[in-house]
Amino acid sequence: MKNVEEKIKKYAETIAKVGLNVQPEETVVVVSDIAALDLVRAVTAMCYELGAKRVITDLSDIQLTLAHAKHQTVQTLEEILPQIEAKNAYYLAEKASMLYIHATSPEALKDAATEKVMAANRAARAASAELGASRMRYDQNWCIVGYPSPEWAALLFPDLPVEEAEEKLLDYILQAVRVDQQDPVAAWDAHSRFLKSRAQWLSDYNFDRLKYTAPGTDLEIGLIDGSRFTGGGHKNTKGLDIRVNMPTEEVFTSPDYRRVNGVVSNTLPLSYNGQIVDDFKLTFKDGVVTDFEARQGYEVLKELLESDEGARRLGEAALVPVDSPISNSGILYYNTLFDENASCHIAIGKAYPGPVPGATEMTEEEQDAVGLNDSVIHVDFMIGSKDLDIDGITRDGEVIPVFREGNWVE
Numbered sequence: 001m002k003n004v005e006e007k008i009k010k011y012a013e014t015i016a017k018v019g020l021n022v023q024p025e026e027t028v029v030v031v032s033d034i035a036a037l038d039l040v041r042a043v044t045a046m047c048y049e050l051g052a053k054r055v056i057t058d059l060s061d062i063q064l065t066l067a068h069a070k071h072q073t074v075q076t077l078e079e080i081l082p083q084i085e086a087k088n089a090y091y092l093a094e095k096a097s098m099l100y101i102h103a104t105s106p107e108a109l110k111d112a113a114t115e116k117v118m119a120a121n122r123a124a125r126a127a128s129a130e131l132g133a134s135r136m137r138y139d140q141n142w143c144i145v146g147y148p149s150p151e152w153a154a155l156l157f158p159d160l161p162v163e164e165a166e167e168k169l170l171d172y173i174l175q176a177v178r179v180d181q182q183d184p185v186a187a188w189d190a191h192s193r194f195l196k197s198r199a200q201w202l203s204d205y206n207f208d209r210l211k212y213t214a215p216g217t218d219l220e221i222g223l224i225d226g227s228r229f230t231g232g233g234h235k236n237t238k239g240l241d242i243r244v245n246m247p248t249e250e251v252f253t254s255p256d257y258r259r260v261n262g263v264v265s266n267t268l269p270l271s272y273n274g275q276i277v278d279d280f281k282l283t284f285k286d287g288v289v290t291d292f293e294a295r296q297g298y299e300v301l302k303e304l305l306e307s308d309e310g311a312r313r314l315g316e317a318a319l320v321p322v323d324s325p326i327s328n329s330g331i332l333y334y335n336t337l338f339d340e341n342a343s344c345h346i347a348i349g350k351a352y353p354g355p356v357p358g359a360t361e362m363t364e365e366e367q368d369a370v371g372l373n374d375s376v377i378h379v380d381f382m383i384g385s386k387d388l389d390i391d392g393i394t395r396d397g398e399v400i401p402v403f404r405e406g407n408w409v410e
Contacts, residue, residue, distance in 0.1 A: 014184040033103045036147035077120045091140075150162045200229075222287075223317075228355045346380070356370060
C-alpha cells in the first residue's frame with residue numbers, strides 16, 4: 001500500500017462494506033474523537049457512495065473531555081442533558097447504522113479524578129441505554145474500529161517520531177483488519193467462514209460448562225442449555241451480515257450467569273475510558289463476584305463492579321487463540337478492541353441475547369430466567385495466555401479438550 005491517504009480510503013471502504021454493510025437510504029452515524037477526522041471523512045464519502053441518505057458525524061475532543069472532568073463537579077457530570085437524550089432517541093428511531101471509532105490514548109484521562117470520570121461514564125451509559133439494548137438485539141447495524149491518535153501511537157512506539165509512530169500503528173491496525181490484503185472483502189469472507197466453523201464445532205457439543213485452568217485462574221463457567229457459540233459476524237434483524245468488531249478473532253457465547261465459580265486473573269491490562277486497570281483478580285461464587293483485588297486501578301474496578309447488580313456477574317465468554325494475528329504481532333495495544341482479539345476474554349455485565357435461540361424476542365424476565373445477565377455495563381477483560389487450558393464438559397459429564405497451552409485443540 002502506497003501512501004497514508006490510499007490506506008485510509010481502503011480502510012474506509014472495508015468498514016462501510018464489511019463492518020456496517022451500508023445499504024441505500026440508511027442513516028449512518030459516525031462517533032469519533034477529532035483525532036480520527038481523516039478516517040471520518042473517508043468513511044462518510046464511502047457511505048454516501050454506497051447510497052446512504054445521510055451521514056451524521058458525532059464528534060468529540062478528548063482534551064475537552066479532560067477539561068470538563070477537571071472543572072465540573074461530580075453532580076454536574078452526572079446530569080443527562082436533554083440534547084443528548086434527543087440525539088440518542090433520534091438514532092434509535094432511525095435505526096441508524098452506528099460506527100464507533102476508537103482513537104484516543106488509553107491514558108488520556110489518567111490525570112482526571114476517577115470519581116469524575118466514572119460519573120460522566122454513568123451519565124453516558126444511562127443516556128444511551130435504549131440505544132445500547134437495540135444494538136445488542138442487532139436491530140441496528142453497528143461496528144467498532146480503531147484509528148491511531150498521536151498520543152496513542154507515542155505510547156506504543158515511544159522511540160519513534162510521532163508521525164512515524166502514527167503511520168506504524170496505522171499499518172498494524174490495517175494488518176489486523178485485513179486491509180493490507182489485495183481484496184479485504186474476500187479476506188473477511190474467508191476469515192468469517194473459519195470462525196463460524198469453530199463456533200459450530202463448539203455449539204454441536206452443547207456443553208454444560210467450560211473449565212479454565214492457568215496460573216492464577218481456576219474457573220468454571222456454566223452455559224445455557226441449547227445456547228450457541230458465534231463468531232465471524234452476525235446477521236441483523238433484517239438478515240444482513242455485519243461485523244460489530246473490526247478486528248475480530250473471537251468465538252463467543254453468553255453464559256449462564258448463575259453458574260460461575262472460582263477465581264480468574266487478568267493477563268493483559270484493561271483500558272477503560274482513559275484509565276488502566278491491571279494485575280487484578282476476581283473471585284466468583286454462584287455467579288457473583290464475592291471478592292476482588294487490583295494492584296493498579298482498584299477504584300476504577302470497584303466502581304465498575306458497583307455499577308449495578310449485574311455488574312458483578314458474567315455476560316460473555318470468548319475464545320481466542322494466542323496463535324492469532326494480533327497476538328503474533330507482539331504489540332500490546334492498551335485498547336480492548338485489539339487486545340481482546342489477542343487473548344481469551346470474559347466480560348462482566350450485560351449479555352448478548354443472540355447466542356440463545358429466541359432470546360431476542362424474550363422479555364427481560366424471560367431472559368433472566370434462562371440465565372442471561374442484565375446490566376448497564378459490558379466490559380471485556382483478557383484472561384488468555386500460552387498457559388491457559390480450557391475443557392468443555394458435556395451434559396453427560398464427558399470432558400472434551402478445547403484449548404491447550406492457549407490454542408485450539410486440533
